[in-house]
Amino acid sequence: MSKNKELISKIGLRLDGRRANELRRIRCKLGVFTEPDGSAYIEQGLTKVLAAVYGPHEVRGGRSKAQHNSAIINCQFSMAVFSTTERKKRPRGDRKSTELSMHLQQALEAAIKSELYPFCQIDVYVEVLHADGGIYPACVNAATLALIDAGIPLKEYVCACTASLANNDIPMLDISHQEEVLGGPTLTVAALPMSGKIVLMEMSQRFHLDHLDKVLEKALQGCKDIKEILDNAVRLHVTDIGSSTGWANTKH
Amino acid sequence: MSKNIQIRLASQRINTSVPGNQRYPKIFTPGQVITAQNEFMRGHGTYEENGELKASVAGVREQVNNLISIRPLKSRYNGEIGDVVVGRITEVQQKRWKVDTNSRLDSALLLSSVNLPGGELRRRSVEDEHMMRQFLQEGDLISAEVQNVYSDGSLSLHTRSLRYGKLGQGVLVKVFPSLIKRSKTHFHNLPVGASIILGNNGLIWICTSINNSEESVGGFVQNLEEVVPRQERETICRIRNCILALTQSKMMLYDTSILYAYEESLKYSVAELLIPEAMLDIAILTQQRLTMLENA
Numbered sequence: 001m002s003k004n005k006e007l008i009s010k011i012g013l014r015l016d017g018r019r020a021n022e023l024r025r026i027r028c029k030l031g032v033f034t035e036p037d038g039s040a041y042i043e044q045g046l047t048k049v050l051a052a053v054y055g056p057h058e059v060r061g062g063r064s065k066a067q068h069n070s071a072i073i074n075c076q077f078s079m080a081v082f083s084t085t086e087r088k089k090r091p092r093g094d095r096k097s098t099e100l101s102m103h104l105q106q107a108l109e110a111a112i113k114s115e116l117y118p119f120c121q122i123d124v125y126v127e128v129l130h131a132d133g134g135i136y137p138a139c140v141n142a143a144t145l146a147l148i149d150a151g152i153p154l155k156e157y158v159c160a161c162t163a164s165l166a167n168n169d170i171p172m173l174d175i176s177h178q179e180e181v182l183g184g185p186t187l188t189v190a191a192l193p194m195s196g197k198i199v200l201m202e203m204s205q206r207f208h209l210d211h212l213d214k215v216l217e218k219a220l221q222g223c224k225d226i227k228e229i230l231d232n233a234v235r236l237h238v239t240d241i242g243s244s245t246g247w248a249n250t251k252h
Numbered sequence: 253m254s255k256n257i258q259i260r261l262a263s264q265r266i267n268t269s270v271p272g273n274q275r276y277p278k279i280f281t282p283g284q285v286i287t288a289q290n291e292f293m294r295g296h297g298t299y300e301e302n303g304e305l306k307a308s309v310a311g312v313r314e315q316v317n318n319l320i321s322i323r324p325l326k327s328r329y330n331g332e333i334g335d336v337v338v339g340r341i342t343e344v345q346q347k348r349w350k351v352d353t354n355s356r357l358d359s360a361l362l363l364s365s366v367n368l369p370g371g372e373l374r375r376r377s378v379e380d381e382h383m384m385r386q387f388l389q390e391g392d393l394i395s396a397e398v399q400n401v402y403s404d405g406s407l408s409l410h411t412r413s414l415r416y417g418k419l420g421q422g423v424l425v426k427v428f429p430s431l432i433k434r435s436k437t438h439f440h441n442l443p444v445g446a447s448i449i450l451g452n453n454g455l456i457w458i459c460t461s462i463n464n465s466e467e468s469v470g471g472f473v474q475n476l477e478e479v480v481p482r483q484e485r486e487t488i489c490r491i492r493n494c495i496l497a498l499t500q501s502k503m504m505l506y507d508t509s510i511l512y513a514y515e516e517s518l519k520y521s522v523a524e525l526l527i528p529e530a531m532l533d534i535a536i537l538t539q540q541r542l543t544m545l546e547n548a
Contacts, residue, residue, distance in 0.1 A: 034499070035426075037328060056328060056356040113299065113308055118404060120356050148282060151327030153297060153308035156283025194283045231281055234310050238279050241325045242312065243271040244502035245431065 007166035007183050015179060016045075020172040023161075023222060024134075026229045028141075030149040030237040038150025042142040045176055046132035051142035053150040056120035071117035075105040077139060079128040100136060103200055107140050107190040110199035111158040112147065122152065133177035134162050136202075140190050141226060148234055157230055158199065160190035161222030163215045171211075171218040180204075187212075189219040193227040196220065258527060266528050270501045270539045280307035280322050287320070295321025329355045329429040329453035331407040335398045336438040338424070338451035339409070341388050347381060349388055351396070354429065354453045357406035361388075365399060365410035367417070393419040395449050395457065415439060419449075420475055422459030423492050427499045429454035433506040440507045444514055446487050450505060458491050460484045486522055490514060493525035494534065501535035508545070513538045 008014055018024070024045030033039040038053040059066040066072070077100040079090050090097065108124060124146065126139045137160035144158050162175045164186045172179075175186050185205035191198045198220075207215075280286060286298060286305045294300055297309040298320060311324040331337070331353070342358055343350035349361040363376060363384060388394065395416050396409040411417050432438075432450050441447045441461055449457040460480055480488075494513035498505060516537040520530050 031326075038326070058352075058356075058358045117356060148310045149326065151309055151311070151324030153299075154282040155299070155301075155308065156306075157281075192283075234281050235279050238281075238310050238312075238325055239276055240269050240271075241502050242279075243276070244269055245325070245504050247277060247312070 007179060008170055008172065014166075014172065015182075016176060018174075020166065020170050021218065021221070023174045023225055024176065026141075026226065028145055028230065028233045030145055030233065031241075036146075036150070038146045038148070038152070040142050040145030040149055042138055042145065044134060044138045044141070044174070046130055047128070047134055047138045048130040049126055049128050049135075049138040049142040051124065051126045051139070051146040053122065053124050053143070053146040053152065055122035055150070056117040056152065057123075059119065059121045066119045066121075068118050069115060071112070071114040071120040071122050073105055073109055073112060073114060073122050073124065075101045075108065075124045075126070075143070077101040077104060077126050077128075079131060079135075083128045083131045100139065103136060103190075103202070104139055104143060107158050107160065107200050108143060108147070110197075111144070111154045111156065111192060113153040113155060116153055122147075131177070133175050133180045136188055137161050137174075137190070137226075141230060145230060145233065149237070156192050156194045157227045158190060159193050159223040159226040159230065160188065160200070161219050161226055162186050162188050163219035163222060165207075165211050165215055171215045173218055173222045187215050187219055189216065189223065191220055191223045193220070193224040266532055268501045268528070268532055268535070270503065270532075270535050277312050279310065280313060281310045282308055286313065286322070291318065293319045295319045297322030297324060326428050326430055329353065330405075331355055331359070331398045331401055331453070333398050333401060335452035336395065336449065337398060337407075337409065337453045338393065338395050338419070338449055338455035338457050339453070341390050341392045341394065344385050344389065349384070351394065351409060353407065353409075353451075354426070354455060355405075355407060357404065359398075359407035359409050361394070361396060361409045361411070365408070365412060367412055367414075388418060393424065393457070395419060395451070398452075419457055420459065421478070421480055422457055423488050425456040425458065425492055425495050427454050427456065427495070427505065431499060431502065431505050432456075433504045433509075435506055440510075442491070442507070442511060442514070444487055444491075444511070445484060446491055448491065448507075448510065450507075456495060456505070458488050458495075460488070489522050490517060490525065493517070493522060493531075497525065497531035497534045498538065500528075500531050501539075503535055503539065509538055509542060512541045516541075 026044050028042040030040050032041045036052040036054050040051050042049050056071055077097045124143050140160035163173050164175045164183055166172045185207040188202045190200040284307045288304050299308050307322045309322055309324040311322045314321050314323050337353045339351040339353035341349050342352045347363045350358045351361050353359045396411045398407050399410040400408040438450045447462050494517050513534050516534050524530050
């Protein structure tokens with residue numbers, strides 16, 4: 001039954017009622033914890049991710065690792081046992097989470113101005129609470145927000161988005177789990193949306209080169225859209241803190 | 253067990269913000285262009301790319317003549333000379349202690365910048381170096397003043413005053429460093445029977461009232477045998493919860509705001525002060541009293 005199901009119906013709607021170029025609803029919140037230096041929560045559709053940032057702080061455990069010209073960025077990705085339909089214990093350091101941690105680190109290193117913090121370390125922890133497709137993009141976006149909340153200098157926002165191809169023709173944005181399972185290849189892109197630089201690109205399956213351009217363009221557009229949403233959330237958050245503290249120590 | 257247990261859904265959380273000032277300065281976010289003219293100097297929180305000055309943190313703009321910087325509203329502690337800090341010893345090294353002060357690198361407390369028992373003019377001998385762990389060991393809390401800021405951003409501390417030194421019995425509260433209001437003194441003897449040290453680095457120490465005669469020893473005495481009476485402990489806990497309430501609503505912390513919050517909190521029991529609604533109530537009442545004081 002599900003084999004013949006079309007990813008996009010004749011009237012141009014996807015399985016969850018979106019159009020091809022629409023993102024899922026994004027809700028986010030900064031400063032959800034008090035203990036870490038920065039934290040954020042993001043919901044992209046049903047995918048829910050928490051991120052916490054500790055640092056920059058002194059390198060703990062073996063000072064030999066410290067670098068004299070930049071900070072060490074340490075990412076740790078984990079999934080809650082209840083995050084998928086199948087409840088299972090996921091040990092830290094299995095192959096999937098190690099890979100995602102490394103990809104996350106790669107994306108964040110491109111944005112963080114780590115040269116400002118020699119001999120320091122920045123820890124980023126992300127935890128997936130609910131996985132419904134697009135886990136990696138949600139983690140990148142959550143980590144960006146948490147870094148901004150921690151006041152760590154970034155070149156610009158780093159955003160990630162997925163895109164795929166429906167019916168071998170129409171590119172579609174922000175793939176849900178259902179579409180991931182049913183559909184064809186998924187392209188994941190992490191980018192610096194303001195300068196248009198791509199920091200990470202990953203494909204789940206083989207893909208005809210002819211389609212790459214339009215799918216990539218779609219994914220980059222998605223990154224830009226996400227950046228706008230995150231930017232609004234950051235502005236709201238800063239205004240909120242600022243007006244409570246009475247913009248103390250601020251001349252304006 | 254008829255204890256009143258409060259469990260609530262995440263969706264029933266209350267909004268804790270207490271907006272006071274309705275005038276918003278312009279907010280910059282990472283990557284945003286501040287100015288395209290290149291006659292300005294780039295300060296903290298900014299960088300230059302393609303001839304444009306861009307922000308690298310989310311915050312507000314501060315300008316001194318030609319120097320533009322963006323200050324984030326929340327960040328790690330950036331030390332300045334003369335700041336009062338509260339910190340924890342992490343390591344004992346030769347001739348120095350390493351202190352975690354919530355700064356981006358651990359601070360150093362040199363053996364030569366502490367007051368050793370026996371007066372100012374005492375020579376520091378090799379024995380003193382061997383005795384260092386007896387004065388301060390890993391895990392001990394101290395209050396100190398920033399003596400110097402090194403080029404890599406790490407701090408050098410000193411405790412060359414009788415006010416500073418090892419902390420004995422009390423409660424430590426950690427808040428964001430930007431919530432501590434800079435003032436002339438960061439040591440306060442509150443009239444309610446407790447004294448607080450508001451460290452510029454966001455660590456707050458609350459303890460029983462210090463009478464100055466007794467403290468003249470200074471330095472490294474720590475009396476853990478002495479039992480603090482229950483009433484004083486309750487006062488300390490109440491102050492701690494008041495500080496948490498103000499922090500939850502992101503209000504500035506200084507002697508007046510803490511004292512007002514304490515007075516407003518008296519209608520609740522100490523334990524009730526942990527209920528979010530009570531915390532918000534105290535924050536709002538304190539905010540009102542502070543604005544009244546400002547306008548008076």
